[in-house]
Amino acid sequence: MIDVPLPDSRAREEALARLDALVKPVGALGRLEELAAWLSAAHGVVPPRPIEDVRVVVFAGDHGVSATSAYPREVTAAMVRVFLAGKSGVNVLAKQVGARVRVLDIAVDDDLADVPEDVRAYKIRRGSGSIDVEDALAPGEASRAFDAGREVADKEIDDGADLLIPGDMGIGNTAVAAALVAAVLGLPAADVVGTGTGIDEAGRARKIAVVERALARPRGDGPFDVLTAMGSACAAATAGFLVQGAVRGVPVLLDGVFSGAAALVAREIAPDAVHWWLAGHRSTEPSQAYALKALGLAPILDLGLRLGEGSGAVQAVPTLRAARAVLAEMGLLADLA
Template identity: 45%
Template sequence: MTSAPLHMEIEKEARTHQDSLTKPRGALGRLEDVACWFAARQGKVTPDPLKAHIAVFAADHGVVEEGVSAYPSVVTGEMVKNFARGGAAINVLARQCGASLSVVDVGVIPDLSNIEGIEHQKVRKGTANLLREAAMTPAECEAAISIGRSVAMRAIAAGSNLLIAGDMGIGNTTASACIICSCTGASPEMVVGFGTGIEHAARRHKIDVVKGALARVAGRPKSELLQHLGGLEIAAMAGFYLQAAESGVPVVIDGFIASAAALAARIIDPAASDWMLASHTSHENGHTLALAELGLSALIDFEMRLGEGSGAALIVPLLQSAIALHNGMATFESAGVTDKDG
């Protein structure tokens, strides 16, 4: 399957409508562009208000054994429990912006099957160590992608017209750095950041781990990068994005891990990025490089690096405002206001 086509004629009509509103043309800046962007994807000159669904995908990473994270793997499972209890940042932001929220265990090491509020779809208990071997088998990678697709399909069937993927997985900035380096050609020194708060010496070690992983897969086709260098939650996020694009539903891309998943999705379907809107510029190194590779430009920069889908959820009210202004303002003609060309 391939991404749904855009409605470019509708976007032109939306731009004409935007220019007729009672304000100087361009006075609302990128809010005008956002409204017309949604018009092209909904196929409506005046787009419907947004009904967002956030899916947080969680999994552990074998590369943690290389000492690349400030936190142990046990934190992944503990945070998933926190999501289920409603106590994490993404829970607060989902409530604030009126989004529905699902938490999906794709590959957390502990057994969480007795915890309510979690979708239990574990493919395996964490990936293998990507420095030394493929993170997943081809079948495991495909299974994780399929899980992401199914979560997106259910959200769309329930009425969501905007999707956000969040992540939880200690070690996933290392996997994401590997993917971003592979897709952009940037060096690990340019891409690797401080993750959950490692020190400078640990960052240098993390750079070496990424270099080693990239050397291990040198010469392999890009179609194998996700399987070799990714994570179960990253693969699920890629599947989530792919299904959204195929179903004609926009997605808001969060930060560093989300952009790596978006790059992985684009390898499978190059047109998938047409359905992506970048939310914020992560404080993590390399995120701007990933967004540039995707052809995206972030709307805000609050120096965030939390993950969970938090930056994407934060801009949902901003997106709603862009659409409300586009739909609700009077035109020069309807208001009886003289246009500059009138």
């Protein structure tokens, strides 16, 4: 079990009291008030500190079930280069809120010899196994990837990050996420499998069959057993990243279906880590809804996004900043003349 500190409940109560005393009807700012109190608890002070240094880390990897996607797995390696060029969706969207984006090759099925060495520093393997017929990872690889994710979080925080966002890139990611959610929550494949990159109903039926076969294969009960059997190296690394953010007391803004699935597994490893996570947006993938309900998290935004990469979560950053500003800058009813 990994020890995780709890947010400051005293600061939360102080924030709620101040919110009720602002120049507005009680509760009139709705979810902004809830977020302001949450940030106060996370920072241990009222008002919360400014959210200035936002870091997106994209964990990239390929999967043996990539045949269920509308795109070939070679796209993953190509997208790593797009991230590095600053031309991806999350690059563009993150720039609008002043967030920095880092991409890491955790299990891309390519040597990527032409990319900077620091991108490949945490590579665990080339691609993960096809979970419908074999384990995704070899023994010990899930733990190695999890530890790599923790190390990445530590480095980002030591460098000044005050908000972490996990991103993902990998053809086949939604199939793996659906399998993880189904395994942890005991759900049937048909309930959690969506259309991913835009497959049709016939493609979805094939994807359901893949996840059903993955769920039927023998596996252990522990979180690392699940990651080994039907997860991936990048899912394990994402889980480690989420947990270590919580260990360090730094808020984490979950993105879509992949980080939601990783969060479910991460909670099995460090139950109190969930207190440090927020859900940035609602994905169109059904497995995310199940994951967030189980985690007790409500999405901040609902824009119909399904890109991944951390792109939805970065859109929620201005909302968090607005929530903080409410506490920091609004006047008090008691001060009215």
